[in-house]
Amino acid sequence: MIDQYFQKQDVMRRLIYALIPLFFFAVLLYGWSVLLQTAVVFAGGIATEYVFTRQRGKKISEAVLVTCALYALALPPALPLWITLVGIVFAVALAKEAYGGFGRNIFNPAIAGRLFIFLSFPVPYNAGWIVPASRGPQGFSGLFGTTQAAGVDTVTAATPLALLRTGEIPPLMDLFLGFRGGSSGESSVILILLAALFLVATKTANWKTMASTFLGALTAAGAFFFGGLIPGLSPASFPGLSALVPLAAYMMSGSILFVTVFMATDPITAPNKPLAQFVYGLMIGGVSMTVRTLAGFPEGTSFGILVANTFSPFLDEHLPSPKKKKKKLQTAGATQ
Known part of the structure; x- marks a missing residue:
């Protein structure tokens, strides 16, 4: 049924499969409102692409489903729905279709949409963080939307980055498992790593780009931390290996x-x-951490992606290709 309206793109379907666990976990953390927000994103994104593809006599690309999924997972959980809708329409219409549709866009549509609403509506955007479910000695609390913590205003809940800037370090296990504030799908390190393994194993994503992006981010973050440039964090306060x-x-x-x-x-x-x-990966990681640390923005990944997108054609044009190995020719009588 879906093939009647959408172009079948196996790579895009595998990306959706990898993102599904993050959606389930987002609902556990923030409640059923995540599903409503996601429904608005998919409805707006698909409808916007349909308007353009209909004029060209083509089917809707399944890539728009990936754009919608990534955009939805990158949003604050309590972002007003009308702002959510504005962002996905901008992402599909101006960051993708304006360039000619699938395969012709030079900027990542999901990131472009996210950055557009962040710059256009900074106050409601930054008020969209809420307290997620938590874990403790008695198990897990606040699952499925009962996220109100005692004495905490859920619409001004601090993200881990905000806590780190005050010198407070969230428990590493909570960060690894994902029981911390942030965008809907960004929190669970273990789920993201499992998704990475799936994408690499199915040859859906390039592991070298992942590795270079992480390397660029880690190098920049380490330089800023040990240089004493990260607000709230001083290496002098964490001697030896505890600085890690x-x-x-x-x-x-x-x-x-x-x-x-x-x-x-x-x-x-x-x-x-x-x-x-x-x-390209080094650039994404390095720019992301530079903006996060030195600029007045709470996070720098959107800037890192868009800056690297801008230089992507330049890098392909001016950096050398790998040299092809010459095949050894075996001639008769050449054996020794």
Whole structure:
């Protein structure tokens, strides 16, 4: 039935499969409102693409489903629905279809939509963070939407990055499992890593781009931390190996891992040459951490992706391709 209206794209379907566990976990953390927000995103994104593809006599690309899924998971859970809708319409109409549709866009549509509403509606955007479900000695509390914590205003809940800027380090296990605030789908490190393994095993995503993005982010974060430039975190307060704890918390906070696995590996906006892909990943990670640390924004991954998208054609054009190995010719009588 779906093939009647959508172009079948197996790569896009595998990406959706990898994202499904993150949606389930987002509902556990923030309640059923995540499903309503997701429904608005998919309805708006599919309808917007239909308007354009209908004029060309083509089917809707399944890539728009990936754009919708990534955009929905990258949003604050309590973002007003009308702002959510504005963002996905912008993402599909102006960041994708305006360039000619699938395969022609130069910017990642989901990130473009997210950054557009962040810059256009910063107050409601930053008020969209809520307290997620938590874990404790008695088990898990606040699942399925009962996220009100005692004495905490859920619409101004601090994200891990905000806590780190005050010198408070969230428990590493909570960061790893995902029981912390943030965008709907960015929190669970373990689920993101499992998704990465699935994408690499099925040859859906390039592991080298993932590795170089993480390397770029880790290098920049380490330089800023040990240089004493990260607000609230001073290496002098964590002597010896204990200094790795706040650095690990800094890396597991925010959306850098989510972006590394699902955004940096976008085959449309990423370069094609191996060396270009490596530099591209370094650029995403480095710019993301630079903006996060030194600029006045709560996170820098959207800027990292869009800056790297801008330079992607340049990297493909000017960085060398790998040299092809010459096949050894075996001639008769050449055996010794």
